[in-house]
Amino acid sequence: MTNVGEFDWFWAEFDKFLSQKQLKQTQQRKLIIDYFLQANRHIDADELHEIVKGKGHNIGLATIYRTLNLLKDSGLVEQRTFAEGRSVFEVSNPNSHHDHLICQDCGKIFEFENEKIEEIQLKIAEQLNFSLTDHRLELFGKCQRKDCTYRNKV
Amino acid sequence: MTNVGEFDWFWAEFDKFLSQKQLKQTQQRKLIIDYFLQANRHIDADELHEIVKGKGHNIGLATIYRTLNLLKDSGLVEQRTFAEGRSVFEVSNPNSHHDHLICQDCGKIFEFENEKIEEIQLKIAEQLNFSLTDHRLELFGKCQRKDCTYRNKV
DNA sequence: GTCCATGCAAAGTATTTGCAGCATC
DNA sequence: GATGCTGCAAATACTTTGCATGGAC
Numbered sequence A, B: 001m002t003n004v005g006e007f008d009w010f011w012a013e014f015d016k017f018l019s020q021k022q023l024k025q026t027q028q029r030k031l032i033i034d035y036f037l038q039a040n041r042h043i044d045a046d047e048l049h050e051i052v053k054g055k056g057h058n059i060g061l062a063t064i065y066r067t068l069n070l071l072k073d074s075g076l077v078e079q080r081t082f083a084e085g086r087s088v089f090e091v092s093n094p095n096s097h098h099d100h101l102i103c104q105d106c107g108k109i110f111e112f113e114n115e116k117i118e119e120i121q122l123k124i125a126e127q128l129n130f131s132l133t134d135h136r137l138e139l140f141g142k143c144q145r146k147d148c149t150y151r152n153k154v
Numbered sequence C: 001g002t003c004c005a006t007g008c009a010a011a012g013t014a015t016t017t018g019c020a021g022c023a024t025c
Numbered sequence D: 001g002a003t004g005c006t007g008c009a010a011a012t013a014c015t016t017t018g019c020a021t022g023g024a025c
Helices: A008-020 A027-039 A045-054 A061-074 A115-127 B008-020 B027-039 B045-054 B061-074 B115-127
Strands: A077-080 A088-091 A099-103 A109-112 A130-143 B077-080 B088-091 B099-103 B109-112 B130-143
Touching: A008 A027, A008 A061, A027 A045, A027 A061, A045 A061, A061 A077, A061 A088, A115 A130, A115 B115, A115 B130, A130 B115, B008 B027, B008 B061, B027 B045, B027 B061, B045 B061, B061 B077, B061 B088, B115 B130
Parallel strands: A099 A130, B099 B130
Antiparallel strands: A077 A088, A099 A109, A130 B130, B077 B088, B099 B109
């Protein structure tokens, strides 16, 4: 179990959340979240379950879902629905609001940030009399990587 | 059945698509698509099914799905996944690429367009060596409408 | 007449929930 | 020791598919 401190802030926040809600820290939650953080990418419940099982832990898929939903409730993790019918989760970093660029051939997801777009969004919301709380921007295209698998080519 | 010509272009394109693929025009498809176009909003398969049934037509939910998928294949309609676990469909107007502003309280969806953002997106994709084919931008916030129902207030 | 399309029901996915035993506080 | 948590299986929600019949070309 790597615990070099990179995610200490995450654990601190999560522990705070647990005690506030009078919930318990458990072996399973520790494991699931640890592997989730190690994965360090967009991951869905089933993938995470496979990883945990692959490491020899007998943890039910339901517990994976329950833990991910707990993380979502805590606000530490965001749930996204890129493809139809499947949700992926990722650590929500409140400081850097990044967006996604998705290759339609190989499915790889790249991240980027752009302040200008954020500014314009605020203006648009203002004009339409909205108070903006969040946004989601996804660009779809074809990456030029050599190892692009053309997964979805017809 | 209103047929004032507003969607003639749509039917022309769809008929072309059908004959290209050697598929057939049917009563059911006509009905489903007609009600879909009349709805003129983001709609999901179940809602559309209710509308069609409400008008006294005995059409199976499976046929609704099949027809919507057909429209998606034709490129005339886009499928979106706003909330988890439910897809909505809307006419894809290739000339005006609009985005969405969603009220987190009442769930109402507003549309907007912004050229500047589109420009920036192209630049970003270029920098990351992507050829951009599509995008999706969703803003979340609170609308200030009097009839905002605060549906999701905790 | 040949295929494709339809309705129905069954199967498929992704996710949630009920319950009895177990772990944490 | 009380209460929340877990694994399992069943339930749920959305969507797709198999099959026999009917309709379009």
